[in-house]
Amino acid sequence: xxxxxxxxxxxxxxxxxxxxxxxxxxxxxxxxxxxxxxxxxxxxxxxxxxxxxxxxxxxxxxxxxxxxxxxxxxxxxxxxxxxxxxxxxxxxxxxxxxxxxxxxxxxxxxxxxxxxxxxxxxxxxxxxxxxxxxxxxxxxxxxxxxxxxxxxxxxxxxxxxxxxxxxxxxxxxxxxxxxxxxxxxxxxxxxxxxxxxxxxxxxxxxxxxxxxxxxxxx
Amino acid sequence: xxxxxxxxxxxxxxxxxxxxxxxxxxxxxxxxxxxxxxxxxxxxxxxxxxxxxxxxxxxxxxxxxxxxxxxxxxxxxxxxxxxxxxxxxxxxxxxxxxxxxxxxxxxxxxxxxxxxxxxxxxxxxxxxxxxxxxxxxxxxxxxxxxxxxxxxxxxxxxxxxxxxxxxxxxxxxxxxxxxxxxxxxxxxxxxxxxxxxxxxxxxxxxxxxxxxxxxxxx
DNA sequence: TAACCTATGTGACGGGTTTCACATGACTCG
DNA sequence: CGAGTCATGTGAAACCCGTCACATAGGTTA
Numbered sequence: 476x477x478x479x480x481x482x483x484x485x486x487x488x489x490x491x492x493x494x495x496x497x498x499x500x501x502x503x504x505x506x507x508x509x510x511x512x513x514x515x516x517x518x519x520x521x522x523x524x525x526x527x528x529x530x531x532x533x534x535x536x537x538x539x540x541x542x543x544x545x546x547x548x549x550x551x552x553x554x555x556x557x558x559x560x561x562x563x564x565x566x567x568x569x570x571x572x573x574x575x576x577x578x579x580x581x582x583x584x585x586x587x588x589x590x591x592x593x594x595x596x597x598x599x600x601x602x603x604x605x606x607x608x609x610x611x612x613x614x615x616x617x618x619x620x621x622x623x624x625x626x627x628x629x630x631x632x633x634x635x636x637x638x639x640x641x642x643x644x645x646x647x648x649x650x651x652x653x654x655x656x657x658x659x660x661x662x663x664x665x666x667x668x669x670x671x672x673x674x675x676x677x678x679x680x681x682x683x684x685x686x687x688x689x690x691x692x693x
Numbered sequence: 694x695x696x697x698x699x700x701x702x703x704x705x706x707x708x709x710x711x712x713x714x715x716x717x718x719x720x721x722x723x724x725x726x727x728x729x730x731x732x733x734x735x736x737x738x739x740x741x742x743x744x745x746x747x748x749x750x751x752x753x754x755x756x757x758x759x760x761x762x763x764x765x766x767x768x769x770x771x772x773x774x775x776x777x778x779x780x781x782x783x784x785x786x787x788x789x790x791x792x793x794x795x796x797x798x799x800x801x802x803x804x805x806x807x808x809x810x811x812x813x814x815x816x817x818x819x820x821x822x823x824x825x826x827x828x829x830x831x832x833x834x835x836x837x838x839x840x841x842x843x844x845x846x847x848x849x850x851x852x853x854x855x856x857x858x859x860x861x862x863x864x865x866x867x868x869x870x871x872x873x874x875x876x877x878x879x880x881x882x883x884x885x886x887x888x889x890x891x892x893x894x895x896x897x898x899x900x901x902x903x904x905x906x907x908x909x910x911x
Numbered sequence: 912t913a914a915c916c917t918a919t920g921t922g923a924c925g926g927g928t929t930t931c932a933c934a935t936g937a938c939t940c941g
Numbered sequence: 942c943g944a945g946t947c948a949t950g951t952g953a954a955a956c957c958c959g960t961c962a963c964a965t966a967g968g969t970t971a
Contacts, residue, residue, distance in 0.1 A: 482958070486896050490889045494871065508918065515873055520918085521960055528920055536966045537917040553892050554899030561891075572790035573887075578871045582888050584895075623894060647894040653796045655713060655733055663897045665890040669791075670800050671708045672883040673779075674771050676841055676865040677801075678704050679881045681772030685698075700928070726948065738948085739930055746950060754936045754949040 485526050489549050491516050492523070496546040508539035555583045562588040562621040562645075564636055565628035566596055566606055569651050573625060574601045588619045609636070613643040623647045630654040637664075703744050707767050709734050710741070714764040726757035773801045780806040780839040780863075782854055783846035784814055784824055787869050791843060792819045806837045827854070831861040841865045848872040855882075 495515050499507055509520040509527075516523075527533055527540075530552050534540040550556040561584050563570050573579070574586055589601055590609040597608045607615050616624070624640045626633055626648060633652035640648060647663045650656055658664045678684060713733050717725055727738040727745075734741075745751055745758075748770050752758040768774040779802050781788050791797070792804055807819055808827040815826045825833050834842070842858045844851055844866060851870035858866060865881045868874055876882045896902060 480957095481900075481902070483893070484958080486893055487889055489896075490886065490892045491873075493892075495873065498872075510918080519960065521962095522958095524918090524920065525959075532920065534919050535968080536919045537968055539918065552896070554895035555892055559891075559895060568790040568793040572786040575786040576887065578888050579891065582892065584888075584891050622898075623891070647898055649890055649894060653712060654716070655709075663894050665894055667887060667890055668708065668712075669794065669885060670712075670796050670802070671705055672867055672885055673777075673797065673802050673841070674708045674711075674773055674800065675701070675704055676867060676881050676883055677772035677777060678707075678770070680840075680865055682699075698927090702928075728948080737930065739932095740928095742948090742950065743929075750950065752949050753938080755938055755947045757948065 481529055488526050489553055493549045496542055499542050500546055504542055506539040507542050558583050558585050559622050560585055560587045560620045561623045561625060562590060562616055563625045563627060564590045564609060566591045566601060570627035571601055573627060588616060588621055612639055616643050626650045626652055628652055699747055706744050707771055711764060711767045714760055717760045718764060722760055724757040725760050776801050776803050777840050778803055778805045778838045779841045779843060780808060780834050781843045781845060782808045782827060784809045784819060788845035789819055791845060806834060806839055830857055834861050844868045844870055846870055
């Protein structure tokens with residue numbers, strides 16, 4: 476399959492478009508122009524059209540894009556036109572917040588397992604899911620069809636946890652622990668660094684940094 | 694003050710360097726080369742050197758960078774060599790997780806106020822802080838010296854909340870609500886979109902997307 | 912059906928960011 | 942103290958990404 480390199484920025488923007496399209500759909504709007512989409516995301520119309528053009532022609536000249544159809548197309552491109560089974564590891568502050576985070580479910584990410592290594596937490600119930608002992612990850616995760624693992628454990632133990640997760644055959648990991656993790660090349664690892672944006676704000680304020688049309692509004 | 698445009702990517706990488714330098718310092722390592730720093734972040738040594746060179750010459754040829762000194766320099770650049778007073782608005786799942794998130798404190802972001810509009814939550818105690826009524830934001834936030842507001846309220850009310858926050862004179866906002874917010878040009882707004890990285894993982898898996906040296910590992 | 916209007920899709924362009932490559936300078940060892 | 946080694950700092954080159962501008966085509970109206 477011949478495929479152009481799609482930049483990370485483009486993918487992230489598709490996420491933005493998807494969200495906005497869902498809003499437009501909820502408002503009952505039938506079509507949307509690249510201009511309107513761009514205005515909402517603080518991007519340029521050309522940017523929107525270019526992003527979409529990597530994947531096909533979804534619009535109608537002179538009219539715009541059909542909202543529902545485009546939403547479905549982007550969902551398909553991103554792979555969220557289906558359900559993904561997710562395990563959350565670590566049910567501390569962050570972990571339990573994620574378990575309750577409705578936006579994940581809305582995007583098709585279904586949390587089916589929760590793990591922890593704290594005896595006091597194991598067996599307790601979060602949103603209808605019994606917390607399992609992380610020791611049993613290798614058995615229980617595949618059994619439950621887990622495809623994505625979210626790491627929400629303290630930094631110091633995150634590498635050990637991720638090693639076990641990789642050994643259990645998981646190929647996609649989202650890490651909330653504030654450390655750099657090492658994984659084999661065939662495992663997808665993404666990091667969610669919540670301090671990063673605060674630090675950006677800090678930098679901007681200290682330096683009176685000029686706001687710009689950010690390439691990526693996270 | 695004449696200053697080059699510093700790209701967003703560079704600032705984000707400085708955050709990464711800062712974190713890694715803290716780890717290295719904790720390990721007792723005295724110096725670090727651009728190569729070692731690059732390997733840890735999956736970047737190139739040239740990238741690291743270029744990023745730092747925007748702000749000065751911090752290294753010693755033939756030797757590398759002094760860990761502690763560089764850490765302090767970057768902290769100063771990012772503006773985190775001081776304390777920032779932060780208010781968290783909305784003490785639901787995400788909000789209360791953020792209040793307890795130790796990494797913020799470690800980076801100098803001190804949560805001094807918590808607001809909500811739910812009578813059942815107002816007055817309750819989170820990590821030693823009494824939850825205030827959001828109605829009183831305009832009075833209490835300036836009084837407490839709040840400089841940054843974190844929005845952790847449900848999407849549908851986020852724009853109203855942010856409008857009030859702006860009216861109260863806050864110039865820096867970190868938004869966790871999954872919606873696009875509008876703020877005046879002189880207000881710094883950053884978004885934390887936690888679904889975005891999950892969607893990236895989804896895209897990568899569906900498309901067998903080749904891992905690359907990502908410009909920005911969030 | 913024809914003319915007009917409008918917004919897409921896309922090649923060309925331009926700017927900005929990353930990578931390259933090497934001169935430079937600091938430290939080390941004999 | 943001088944030669945050798947090593948990693949920085951930085952112009953130049955390469956590359957990638959976003960913007961521009963317009964030909965194109967679908968819709969609409971008369």
